[in-house]
Structure formats: structure tokens, C-alpha cells
């Protein structure tokens with residue numbers, strides 16, 4: 001057979017269908033002017049399934065097999081097999097947005113449960129599972145801040161350590177809304193609240209902070225950040241992650257108006273940066289929220305049922321006045337995140353978060369004992385990761401570690417960043433031994 | 441008279457009873473209602489940095505498995521039955537693509553240095569190359585995580601192009617039949633949207649276009665075939681008008697499944713386009729996503745693409761024989777690197793987009809090759825035409841390609857859709873595009889055979905014969921009955937915590 005293996009037509013069927021339509025061949029159905037017809041070839045050869053799998057296995061196999069001690073916004077936790085197995089059920093995987101809620105209650109309920117999970121974790125009332133990733137969630141938070149603008153200004157303040165990739169996405173999202181992004185200083189990796197207070201003014205529409213920070217430190221004065229935002233009528237947006245939220249003070253309790261981050265830290269293994277934008281906000285901003293929202297209602301039988309709701313915010317109805325352009329979103333990742341979180345349960349989540357603090361502390365202490373290393377560089381509590389100072393140039397240290405099978409981040413001329421979770425913890429001894437050899 | 445014929449000779453529709461679990465007075469309970477737990481949090485951090493308690497479900501694995509299995513039974517997917525949701529290209533998602541995406545070598549951290557992620561970069565280069573060939577584009581960025589993100593990226597590229605020439609423009613022209621994301625993406629990039637009224641025949645009206653286009657026009661966004669399934673026959677003239685005014689032509693790739701191997705956006709005069717990998721290239725829709733919306737541009741615009749972009753490294757020395765030359769990315773033998781395009785628009789995703797979706801699409805394209813891709817479009821177009829020929833509803837515009845828009849006439853299209861749920865099929869997209877009254881936008885894709893298309897036709901026809909009362913009370917066989925949309929919006933309850941407050 002030479003056609004698509006996923007088009008099931010037999011020759012007889014094709015003939016009968018062509019006949020019913022009244023043409024001789026499929027080609028007759030194309031109303032494409034001769035002058036723009038494509039009569040060339042793509043030059044892509046048809047292969048059978050076994051060949052494709054073998055070929056791509058080989059191609060992807062060109063990537064080095066490293067044990068990664070890496071984080072900075074993309075983390076790997078062990079994803080239980082039950083998450084893979086259940087999320088791959090075709091009813092979940094192959095369906096689409098729930099435009100017909102009566103036949104899609106299962107996914108709607110799963111998304112409602114996801115929303116509830118993050119209502120509990122953040123203390124904020126409104127959550128969705130739509131936004132692509134942490135960076136675009138930050139962008140959406142900023143445009144939300146502009147829409148609910150309690151002040152006239154156009155300034156967004158972000159920490160100077162913000163990943164430049166996130167900053168670039170944010171710049172792109174806010175440019176059309178006429179906002180500008182400025183940095184405020186950090187002090188020993190955490191927000192310099194006094195400096196922030198000096199910078200903020202009544203033109204500030206949003207203040208952003210992260211906890212844990214991009215360098216793995218835990219903020220000690222988020223109330224202070226919130227107070228600065230509050231004083232100027234700006235929104236306070238907090239970047240965080242689902243595991244840390246099991247342990248850290250609830251964002252609502254420290255005054256956060258919007259919470260963003262990568263929810264897929266639960267649910268997806270390392271995926272080369274693919275994620276799910278955590279997005280939560282206060283009830284008062286409900287009608288300005290981007291993305292899909294699932295609500296409870298009743299059906300004709302008077303029983304509770306779920307449906308997409310408040311769709312007048314969205315692009316298919318509001319067009320250029322929509323709260324966002326988002327349509328296809330990250331729903332399936334949200335399903336997996338919820339499955340993962342619920343499979344851990346509250347105990348398991350708190351335990352995992354506790355390990356994230358303890359493992360980082362232990363590994364930092366072990367590296368600190370090595371000649372040529374001091375860790376952690378920052379004098380705070382840490383979560384999952386920390387920065388280590390190396391007497392040797394950091395690039396050389398990282399390259400030598402890679403030669404020995406380990407991946408770390410280079411974050412300064414003499415600074416590497418190291419992240420540890422249950423996934424690489426078994427390799428910690430070997431990692432420390434390798435570090436000892438290369439750091440001298 | 442055979443089993444599936446009615447007394448009047450028409451075909452009897454299939455029926456479908458979806459799983460419906462009930463407990464007490466309610467349907468399947470929430471996980472919190474089954475297994476709620478509350479724990480005190482007493483962690484390793486100082487008290488003032490720690491939350492007090494955490495209240496969440498904590499089911500055992502068998503309980504969790506049963507919960508989600510039941511939820512899955514309450515959901516309809518492409519493998520359940522026909523899913524002709526217009527504009528969404530709900531194809532079968534080949535299983536093996538999941539296996540490829542699950543390879544351990546694909547599970548890598550995005551901050552690795554290029555040299556240590558050569559397999560990933562090589563795969564990205566190969567997909568860029570494939571898409572470039574398929575779209576007739578000079579360069580492709582894989583970063584946008586969905587079609588709408590691709591639109592936004594493409595418009596940023598157009599903006600950067602104009603600004604680079606010192607020619608700032610303020611408007612994007614969008615036909616009235618376009619998808620909502622086109623309008624919203626243009627607005628997000630800071631443009632005023634000029635809506636272009638369609639001609640009588642459902643296509644772009646050249647006079648209206650001339651009137652809409654000016655030196656303020658940054659771009660015209662078009663999908664071709666358009667959302668009625670019609671090919672814009674005047675595409676070359678359209679391109680001419682837009683280019684003459686100094687604007688760019690943007691191709692919304694949502695409907696590319698109509699044209700594989702038949703025509704390429706690049707050859708029609710489009711300067712920028714996005715591909716919807718979750719539509720044309722069969723990656724699963726995941727209950728709403730993730731998708732991927734790579735952007736292709738003609739060569740001269742490559743310098744504006746998002747950063748980083750993958751390319752093959754030029755051979756290091758002349759002694760390699762072919763200094764400056766690149767090997768064929770389809771072979772994947774070379775070395776690859778990320779670089780920053782000279783006038784890049786920056787980033788539209790925190791890392792490299794929805795990587796796992798990219799892998800699945802690459803596997804799909806490699807599986808089908810030229811012949812399979814061309815056949816997919818040929819069969820998609822045949823299926824739409826065959827189905828339309830078998831239904832009683834009127835299809836006002838033609839000739840259409842991979843999808844058609846029927847009119848429910850004096851019936852309510854939304855009610856027709858609800859009724860079709862009882863007949864064992866997923867209904868079409870309804871009430872859009874608005875230029876067709878009570879629109880039933882139908883896209884069966886190539887994966888249906890004659891039998892399932894006949895089932896679909898029977899479902900359409902049965903709904904057409906049903907009286908208004910029957911339509912209004914549908915559906916009856918789904919997990920839940922008709923849902924009250926007004927009360928959901930009037931009294932928003934968006935979490936189990938909100939339900940508890942009642």
C-alpha cells in the first residue's frame with residue numbers, strides 16, 4: 001500500500017465514494033489554480049513503523065547520556081507509572097476542548113479537580129490549566145495587570161536575576177499593551193525590598209517575585225514585596241512551583257494577586273522545557289482571566305455537571321477584545337499534574353517538598369567540604385537547588401563534569417548551579433566524587 | 441429491508457450510551473468527596489515561612505486508577521467514534537508516536553549545552569527541514585507552543601520586518617470568516633484589526649481587499665482553503681495587492697490538511713505561516729492541548745525568527761572537503777547548534793516549545809512520507825465531499841475541500857449538535873463561521889471509512905428529521921443531560937472549595 005496507513009479506504013470504497021460524488025479521481029476535487037499547484041516532491045520517503053522508530057531512536061540517541069543535576073525552572077521528579085498509564089487512555093489523550101460538555105464530563109471533572117488542587121495550594125480562588133508554560137503565564141499575568149489596572153502607569157518590575165528567556169517572553173507579551181519591564185535589584189539572590197520600594201511608584205502596574213528564586217533560595221520577606229505593590233495599587237505576581245507550595249506559606253497569605261509557575265514539575269518528566277503554565281488569581285479578576293475555566297452547573301436531571309464557562313472572555317467570542325489569544329492549551333499536561341499530585345496525596349507532597357529542602361542542604365554541605373568549592377553561595381534556605389562557587393572557572397568544571405557523565409548549570413564565571421531530587425539522588429555519591437576531581 | 445434501514449428507505453442512525461455512574465443523588469463524585477485528607481505541615485523551614493496545613497485527596501493507587509478510569513469512560517475520543525469537529529482536524533493519533541516521545545533520550549533538560557544534546561538538535565533540524573519543504577518556506581522555528589502562539593510569533597516577525605525597514609505600520613487585515621485567534625493574536629501584538637467582509641461566494645472580495653489595504657497594513661492573515669473549505673482562487677492577485685501596499689501575507693495553517701502535496705503556502709505568495717502540528721500532523725489534542733504551532737518564513741525573514749534557532753554547523757575546515765556546505769538534514773549526520781537570528785523577535789516560550797509534541801509530529805511525517813501525506817489530503821478531501829453528498833442539510837458554499845459548512849436552516853445548530861450526541865458520533869463545530877446561518881462546520885478527516893461516514897450522514901439526517909422538542913431535550917444518552925450554561929456563568933463555582941461554600 002502506498003498511501004497513508006491511517007486512511008482506511010479500500011480501492012472499492014474509494015471508487016464507490018468517487019462515484020457518489022460524481023468525479024473520476026480525488027484530484028478532480030481540488031479547486032486549485034494550475035499556477036499555484038505543487039508538482040514537486042518533498043523528498044520524504046515513506047517508511048514503515050519499525051523503521052521510523054529505529055531511525056528516531058538512533059537519531060535521539062546522539063544525545064549524551066548524562067545524569068542531570070539541573071533545574072532553574074525545569075525540574076524532574078519521578079512520575080509514577082499510574083500517571084502514564086491512565087493519562088494515555090485514548091478518551092483523555094485523543095479528545096479535544098470540551099465544546100460539547102455532555103459527552104466530555106470526564107475531562108471536565110479532571111480539570112475541575114486540577115483547578116481545586118491549585119486553589120488549595122495557592123489560596124487563590126481562580127485557577128486554570130490552559131497557559132503554555134511559566135514564561136507565558138508571567139506574560140499573561142502582566143497583561144491581566146494592565147487590564148485590571150488600578151493605576152494609570154505602565155511599569156512592570158521584575159528581579160534582576162529573572163531568567164533572560166522568561167524576560168524575553170514577558171517583553172513580547174507586554175509590548176502590544178504598551179507596558180515596559182524594568183529590573184529591581186536582588187541582594188544575595190533574594191528581593192532587595194528596600195531597593196524595590198525606592199523603584200516602585202504610582203506608575204507601577206505589577207511587581208513580580210519568585211519563591212523559590214531562580215537560584216533556589218527561599219524568600220524571607222514576601223510580605224514586604226506585597227506591601228510595596230499594595231502601596232502603589234500594583235498587582236503582586238508570584239512565581240513558584242507545585243511541590244514548593246506544599247510546604248511554603250500560601251501565596252494568598254503573603255498577599256499575592258496572581259501566582260504563576262510551571263505546574264508540570266508534577267506530571268511530566270524532563271521534557272526539554274515543555275511545561276504547563278500555572279495560573280491562579282483572585283476572584284475579583286475572574287472576568288479578566290485568560291484561558292479556559294471549568295465550572296460546576298446542573299443538567300436537566302438536576303444533578304451536578306461540569307462545563308467550560310465564562311467563555312465571553314475568550315477569542316472565539318470576543319475576538320480582538322479577548323483576554324488572550326489562547327485556544328489550544330495544555331489541558332492534558334494538567335490532567336497528568338493532577339494525577340501525580342493526587343497519587344502523592346497531601347502527606348506525600350509535603351514529604352517530597354521536605355526532601356527538596358533537605359537534599360539541597362545536604363548536597364551543598366558535601367560540596368562545601370571539597371577543595372576548591374564553597375556552597376551554597378547564598379545564605380538562605382534552599383529548595384532543590386543552590387549555587388556553588390568554584391575556584392576553577394565554572395565552564396571548565398561543567399565541561400569536566402560532563403566528561404564524567406554529569407550535567408550542571410554554569411551561572412557565573414566561577415559559579416555553577418546544582419539541583420537534586422529523588423531522580424538523581426542515587427547518583428549523588430558518584431557526583432560528589434566527580435566534583436572533587438574536577439574542582440581542585 | 442436490512443437492519444440499518446428505516447421503513448422509508450433512509451438509513452437508521454447508530455445509537456450510543458455513554459457510561460453514567462451515579463452515587464446517591466449525584467453522578468461520579470469528586471476525588472475530594474471520595475478520599476479527602478488533611479495534614480498538618482511541619483516542615484524543615486521556619487514556621488513563618490511554612491503553611492499550616494494541606495487538605496487534598498490522597499487515594500491509594502487502585503482508588504486513583506478507578507477514579508480516572510471512570511472519568512475516561514465519561515469522555516469521547518477519536519477512537520470512540522467519528523469526531524468531525526470542523527477546523528480542528530481530529531485525526532487518529534498513531535500509537536507509535538507516543539513510544540518515540542517516551543524514549544529516555546528525549547527526556548532531557550533544556551539547558552544542556554548544544555554538544556551534549558545533539559540528538560535533540562538533530563531531530564529539531566530535521567523537523568524544521570520537513571516543515572520547510574511541506575510549506576514551501578525558507579526557515580522554520582519550532583518554538584511556538586500552539587497555533588495561536590504561532591500567529592502571535594508570525595505577527596511579531598512581520599512587525600520586526602517593518603520596523604527594521606523603518607516603516608512602522610498599525611493594522612492587520614483579517615477576513616470576517618477567520619478564526620478568533622487571528623484577531624486576538626494581532627491585537628496582542630499591538631495592532632488595530634481591520635475586518636475584511638467576505639464576498640458573496642464566501643471568498644476574499646478583491647475590491648473589499650483593495651479598500652482595506654493601505655500603507656498602514658502590516659499583514660493580511662488568511663487561511664487557505666478558508667474556514668468554509670473554499671480555496672481562495674485569487675490568491676496570487678491577493679498576494680499582489682498586499683505586497684504592492686508593502687504588507688506581508690500570513691498563512692494560518694489550520695487547514696493545511698487539505699493541501700498536502702497539492703499546493704504550498706510558500707508557492708502561493710505567503711511570507712509567514714504557522715503549522716498546527718496537532719491538526720495536520722496527527723499529534724493528540726489532549727482534551728485541549730498541548731499542541732505545537734511552528735512558524736515558517738521565507739528566507740529573507742529568517743533573521744527575525746525567535747531565538748534560539750537550530751542549524752547545522754558549517755564544516756569546520758577546508759580539509760573536510762566542503763567548507764561552508766551543509767549535509768542533508770534528512771540524514772542527520774552533521775553537527776547542530778543553536779544560534780540567535782540576527783534581528784530576532786526574542787522568545788515566545790520559556791524554553792523550546794512543546795518538545796514532546798514536536799517529536800510525535802516528526803515521527804508521523806517520517807512514517808507517511810510524500811506519498812502518505814498526499815494521500816492523507818486526498819482522502820480527507822474525498823471524505824468531506826462524500827459525506828456532504830450523503831446528507832440532507834444544505835451546503836451553501838463550494839467547491840470545498842477537507843471540510844464543508846452545512847446550514848441547519850431553521851433548526852438551531854447547537855441543538856442539532858446535542859441531538860447528534862445521541863446518535864453515536866461527535867457533532868461538527870457549530871455556529872461558525874457566521875456567514876452561514878446555523879453553521880455545521882464539518883471535517884471528517886481521512887481516517888473515516890465509508891461505513892463511518894454513512895453513520896455520520898445518518899446521524900445528521902436523523903437530527904434533521906427530529907422535531908424541535910426532541911432537539912431541545914437532547915442529549916439523552918450521554919453521561920449527563922443538557923447542561924445549564926446560564927447558571928454556570930451566573931453563579932461561577934470553579935473548584936470543590938467553592939462548592940463547599942454553598
Ligand SMILES: Cc1ncc(COP(=O)(O)O)c(C=O)c1O
Nearest residue numbers: 327328527586587588619621694
Ligand atoms: C482556523 C484556525 N486558526 C487558528 C487556530 C488556532 O490554533 P490553536 O488552537 O492551535 O492555537 C484554529 C484552532 O482551532 C483554527 O481552527
